[in-house]
Amino acid sequence: MRKDSNFFILVGSIGLFVCINIFLMASGKLPFSSDGFGIILGAGLTLAVYSFLYKDNPAFKIAENLYVGVSLGYTIIITWFNFLKPDLYDPLIVPMFSKAAEKAPQYALIFPSLLGIFMLLRFSRKLSWLSRWTFAFVVGLGAGVSIPRVISAFILEQIKPSLHPVFSGGETILSSINTLLIMLGVISVLIYFIFSVEHKGAIGKMSKIGIWFLMISFGASFGYTVMGRLSLLIGRIQFLLKDWLGILQ
Amino acid sequence: MNFLKRTVPLVIAFVMGVLMAMQYYVPHKLSQDLLEVVSRWDRIIAGFAVFIGAYSLFHLHWTRIKRKVEGWGYSVFVYFGAIITLLFGFLNGGKFFWNDKQQDTMFDWLYYYVQVPAGATIFSILAFFIASAAYRTFRARTNESTVLLIAAILVMLGRVPIGNYISQYIPAIADWIMAVPNLAAKRGILLGVSLGAIATSLKIIFGIERSYLGGGD
Amino acid sequence: MERFLRIDRRIIFAIITVAVIVSLILRFELPIPPSEPVQGVYEKIESLPKGSHVMIAFDYDPSSKEELQPMAIAFLHHCFSRDLKVIGMTHYTGAPGLADQAMTSVASQYQKKNGEDYTFLGYKPGAASLIINMGENLYSAFPKDFYGNDTATLPVLQGVDSLREIDFLFDLAAGTTIETWIVFGKEKYKFELGAGCTAVMGPDMYPFLQSKQLSGLLGGLKGAAEYEALVGKKANAVSGMRPQSVVHVIIILFVIFGNIVYFTSGRARHA
Numbered sequence: 130m131r132k133d134s135n136f137f138i139l140v141g142s143i144g145l146f147v148c149i150n151i152f153l154m155a156s157g158k159l160p161f162s163s164d165g166f167g168i169i170l171g172a173g174l175t176l177a178v179y180s181f182l183y184k185d186n187p188a189f190k191i192a193e194n195l196y197v198g199v200s201l202g203y204t205i206i207i208t209w210f211n212f213l214k215p216d217l218y219d220p221l222i223v224p225m226f227s228k229a230a231e232k233a234p235q236y237a238l239i240f241p242s243l244l245g246i247f248m249l250l251r252f253s254r255k256l257s258w259l260s261r262w263t264f265a266f267v268v269g270l271g272a273g274v275s276i277p278r279v280i281s282a283f284i285l286e287q288i289k290p291s292l293h294p295v296f297s298g299g300e301t302i303l304s305s306i307n308t309l310l311i312m313l314g315v316i317s318v319l320i321y322f323i324f325s326v327e328h329k330g331a332i333g334k335m336s337k338i339g340i341w342f343l344m345i346s347f348g349a350s351f352g353y354t355v356m357g358r359l360s361l362l363i364g365r366i367q368f369l370l371k372d373w374l375g376i377l378q
Numbered sequence: 379m380n381f382l383k384r385t386v387p388l389v390i391a392f393v394m395g396v397l398m399a400m401q402y403y404v405p406h407k408l409s410q411d412l413l414e415v416v417s418r419w420d421r422i423i424a425g426f427a428v429f430i431g432a433y434s435l436f437h438l439h440w441t442r443i444k445r446k447v448e449g450w451g452y453s454v455f456v457y458f459g460a461i462i463t464l465l466f467g468f469l470n471g472g473k474f475f476w477n478d479k480q481q482d483t484m485f486d487w488l489y490y491y492v493q494v495p496a497g498a499t500i501f502s503i504l505a506f507f508i509a510s511a512a513y514r515t516f517r518a519r520t521n522e523s524t525v526l527l528i529a530a531i532l533v534m535l536g537r538v539p540i541g542n543y544i545s546q547y548i549p550a551i552a553d554w555i556m557a558v559p560n561l562a563a564k565r566g567i568l569l570g571v572s573l574g575a576i577a578t579s580l581k582i583i584f585g586i587e588r589s590y591l592g593g594g595d
Numbered sequence: 596m597e598r599f600l601r602i603d604r605r606i607i608f609a610i611i612t613v614a615v616i617v618s619l620i621l622r623f624e625l626p627i628p629p630s631e632p633v634q635g636v637y638e639k640i641e642s643l644p645k646g647s648h649v650m651i652a653f654d655y656d657p658s659s660k661e662e663l664q665p666m667a668i669a670f671l672h673h674c675f676s677r678d679l680k681v682i683g684m685t686h687y688t689g690a691p692g693l694a695d696q697a698m699t700s701v702a703s704q705y706q707k708k709n710g711e712d713y714t715f716l717g718y719k720p721g722a723a724s725l726i727i728n729m730g731e732n733l734y735s736a737f738p739k740d741f742y743g744n745d746t747a748t749l750p751v752l753q754g755v756d757s758l759r760e761i762d763f764l765f766d767l768a769a770g771t772t773i774e775t776w777i778v779f780g781k782e783k784y785k786f787e788l789g790a791g792c793t794a795v796m797g798p799d800m801y802p803f804l805q806s807k808q809l810s811g812l813l814g815g816l817k818g819a820a821e822y823e824a825l826v827g828k829k830a831n832a833v834s835g836m837r838p839q840s841v842v843h844v845i846i847i848l849f850v851i852f853g854n855i856v857y858f859t860s861g862r863a864r865h866a
Contacts, residue, residue: 167490170491170492170495171490171491174499179499182503190449191452193496194452197456198457198460199460199462201463203463204431205429206463208425216425237415241420244419249430249433251592258383261383261386261591265388266420268582269582270395270420272579273394273395273399275579276576276579276580279572283572284569307558311565314562314565314566315565315569318567319569319570345563347529348526348555349529349533349559350560351530352529356538362505365495368495
């Protein structure tokens with residue numbers, strides 16, 4: 130009985146959606162063009178995904194899987210046009226096989242291409258060890274490049290404003306108090322995260338202060354997260370009311 | 379074989395790590411050229427990673443279809459969406475993929491009217507779950523959680539125009555929360571994470587950390 | 596009172612949906628004074644002379660489009676109205692369509708020409724490596740633009756060899772690209788950096804604002820609305836502030852009511 134009612138709700142919803150779109154096209158609110166059909170498809174997918182809020186259903190699953198497939202296809206095509214073609218195919222492959230090519234092949238690109246192919250060999254049982262060379266190259270490079278830059282940008286540049294003078298002229302009493310509070314907060318949070326020392330005595334007290342700063346920070350993050358997620362919903366409802374139904378101007 | 383499978387990767391990681399760390403401090407033109415070449419190569423290698431993801435996804439859904447796992451029919455839609463997008467992408471508005479990308483093709487239509495609405499909507503569902511969680515699970519059980527909730531309420535009110543109507547101090551308090559305690563905590567976390575990242579990078583360069591090799595060691 | 600704790604969550608979903616729809620349909624004005632971080636970006640663009648090069652990194656995909664696309668459009672309006680040269684790029688495979696759409700639609704309103712006044716370089720993988728590559732040699736990183744035109748011949752890129760010649764870089768970020776731009780870009784190549792980010796990431800960016808590693812920050816839809824108001828192009832973000840305000844109040848009431856019911860129902864005592 131329940132399966133029947135779910136089926137009727139689904140079919141009824143699809144039928145209602147079709148009727149609304151026929152009305153919108155007939156009344157001229159939606160153009161009879163690829164854009165118009167595109168908006169209908171977009172609205173249909175939006176509503177199919179939102180139908181999950183009522184209950185998990187085939188419409189949601191179809192929309193979800195279709196999205197996964199299309200975005201994978203898009204990623205591959207964009208990778209071809211924006212990366213493989215201009216960075217490898219045009220400078221290396223085309224000059225090698227085309228007599229009309231204006232420039233000589235950039236043979237130096239063979240080396241990173243080989244490393245890239247080695248990376249793909251991780252799916253091969255016999256040759257997966259070759260992918261280790263590529264991962265070692267990438268990870269070693271990333272580690273080496275990061276060390277001096279992270280020290281400069283994240284550690285030194287971040288410590289500098291925390292050690293801003295409290296009384297160097299121009300500061301109000303409030304800004305001086307804020308500077309001291311920030312320094313207290315940074316030190317206490319860092320102490321909280323030192324787990325190799327027992328949090329007792331002075332360390333324990335500082336760690337407790339750090340927890341208070343963290344709680345206020347997490348509260349702020351929660352407030353912003355609510356704001357962020359709501360914005361996404363507002364945007365989708367704006368699409369449905371403005372672009373699809375034409376209720377909003 | 380152990381030499382090729384284990385020693386060579388560790389040597390590569392060490393050499394690249396030390397070379398690129400030292401490169402930062404050498405202003406000579408050769409050093410700058412090395413940086414440009416190596417970053418270009420790294421970029422090219424990174425581009426191949428997309429095919430690892432693509433293969434994994436296709437393989438997962440193919441296995442579901444082959445074994446007729448519950449809900450395998452939906453995996454057909456993954457292949458349908460991917461194949462039709464790839465087809466239109468390679469057709470490239472009639473110019474085919476070996477020419478430059480054309481504008482306003484069916485490929486772009488699929489992006490604007492399938493990927494964009496579906497992608498945007500899937501993540502917007504979280505708004506409903508946050509509202510539901512706010513009612514059912516956010517409890518001021520301890521002093522710390524009470525402080526968290528009060529901070530959240532003040533920031534939520536201060537960040538929208540309506541907060542100013544309730545009290546002129548709410549936006550100022552919200553700004554202070556963001557600029558002082560939040561900043562201090564985030565900076566503390568950032569410093570801690572950065573120190574950890576440097577320690578991990580050093581462990582990778584010196585071969586102490588080997589998890590990136592993928593096991594078997 | 597206990598039955599209020601077991602309320603069907605679909606009722607909560609319905610309340611939120613109705614609140615958003617009603618507050619979008621009912622038009623009422625809300626003041627949107629600009630905050631200091633948003634002013635930072637605005638004043639930086641205002642200070643740039645005509646013909647300056649601004650790079651926009653569209654580092655987001657459709658899942659964050661509702662927050663960041665309005666920011667991108669408002670920022671593009673500002674740049675084109677001040678006759679700045681705009682160079683777009685992205686680290687995300689899902690972004691090119693949105694970026695190209697934003698640039699083309701806004702540029703056409705100011706009669707700006709692709710290749711002369713603006714260009715979209717497209718997507719490249721590599722994150723940090725891409726930024727370093729751009730910082731050393733922009734043409735090595737992007738030999739062609741999104742539509743296959745040779746970047747070395749584009750008039751809009753005249754005078755730009757690398758990131759060092761960029762007058763301002765604006766990163767629209769849904770992930771960790773702001774930190775990547777700071778560490779691997781601004782740290783060595785010394786360009787001015789501003790950012791727009793999703794609200795979820797907003798609190799994490801405050802340390803960079805204080806250290807002046809970021810000139811300014813647009814956080815979430817509110818940041819987009821403030822910027823739209825500043826440049827005089829009120830659009831989706833500004834109208835989104837009405838439902839944002841209403842639903843924030845509703846959620847706060849949910850939290851307060853949920854706690855009152857919880858503590859008066861005796862569950863707290865049992866716990």
